[in-house]
Amino acid sequence: MGMNFEILDLRALMAVLELRSFSLAAARLNLSQPALSRRIQRLEGLLGGPLLERTTRHVAPSALGRQVLPLLRQALDGMETALDGIEDLVSPGAGPGGGRGPVTVACLQTAVAGLLPPALAALRRSHPRLRVRILDMTAQEALRSVARGEAELAVTIAADLQDAGLVAEPLLQDPFVLACDEAHPLARRESLAWRELAGLPLILAARTSVHRALIQDALAQDGVRLGWAYEVLHMASAFHLVRAGLGVSVLPRIALCAAEAARLRAVPLREPLISRTLSLVHRRARGLTGAAEALAEQLRIAARAEA
Template identity: 35%
Template sequence: MNVSLRQLRAFLAVAGHRHFRRAADALHLTQPAVSRLIADLETELDVRLFDRSTREVVPTEAGRYLEQALSRVLDELDGVLAHARTQADPLRGRVRIAAVPTVSAGLVPAGIALCAARHPSLDILLRDQNQAQVLDAVRGGEVDFGLTVEPATREEFEAETILRDPFRLVCRDDHALAAQPSATWPMLADELLVLLDHASGSRRLIDAAFAERQLSMRVALEVGHPYTAFRMVEAGLGVTVTPALSLDALRPGLAVRRLEPEVRREVTLLRRRARSLSPPAQTVWDTFREVALTLA
């Protein structure tokens, strides 16, 4: 069969958008060009792939089968071609990483920027996800590696701790604790707490810090991101315990105090056990380690 990749990619675009003009815009082609590619493909396959109306374009039964099969095959082909390109330039290619929000905001930008300056042929894709999602993405091979808080099941990964990030107290600057040079964990026993929820890797460590000291916790609110916690604290709804890496998102009117004794979380690079990284992924891994050393 004389079927081209351009025809197949045009078919997937039309099937995905259900519209010729939107598909043409996505492919940076004219609408007549996309229509011709689809017509040629239908002629070559001797089957109708779309039912067309004035309002929408809907794949036929044959079209639905081809869409489902082609999506997988072309993804695999893209991966093969990307790998072939790296043979000429070991540091050319795409690296997929996943990171928990506090690390995404506090460490990842500097790491990606340094990689871009040193290795412009590297293409880095980031997933900003909670702890459980990052672990699942690494475990399932959806990303090359992850940046996360020390996992409870560390033994199932190849792991490297790159930073020990201390927890800090954040309160309003008119709060009684803001008048202290530092705070202790027992001082928080009677405070309303705004904490990250249990999808965060940090929450397990915060709960453990209270439990080890046999302190009660008055959790008023649970949120998914430190920035949300800061807004709740700003509104006078409590105080929060947060990793130091998250403090870049701090707003005026809030005070930061050290928590004594200091409790730290381990920021960790993770990859699947017994799986080596590609040269591009290893380069990005090493760069994040370097950036973490400067933060430390």
């Protein structure tokens, strides 16, 4: 049975899933919500079932949606790549550096802050027409996005990688530091032992965070246990609380490259030295496209500059 997918229908579905909102997706695509719903319904009719589960507050893929999403993403990327190739052929100035992608990379939020900008700036110079789709997410979400084919690359923590279908290439050892306001008394210290954090109002990542688990496991070997005053899900929240004078935080050093980290001081932490390994992850069975390899190389260069 042939299925006649329309590229605009696929774009509509991806927009809803990325934004988790029909209203935001409709605004992005310059469609009315009824028109957007009709495009989703047309796909559901072709595939024989609902692709989305929708409540008053949330939109998520259905069981069928989770199964077909990677294939639909590949179909959309293939269509867009073909259209871009045709456009390159018929457009003036087509030639080296003219490819447009897109390349999809899944990144930890801290990697987006510190590692991705210099890599993208260099990529823009060498491949000015290349488009990059960035998925900022948690470490495990980034791994899953590559495994499902939603992203070609991931910059994430892959210390416990158990998926034999993925390859992890270490990029950077990124030590954890104390982040405090530049006016804080500890900002003048050259370094701190982890034990000295006892009694401080600490702003830590949530217990489900891979960073929190990594730190706790390392400190447990030295008999050090950290208390906390605030737990946050997102790095930007920690920055805001630190700047407001509510406490100090423990963050990867590269996170302090973020714009929100202005006026914050990074104090090295020792005894023990704890760091995370940022890795470049891709699927083992599929070679990288030329565009994805170009991005990967710029990420390697940016990581060497940070080391």
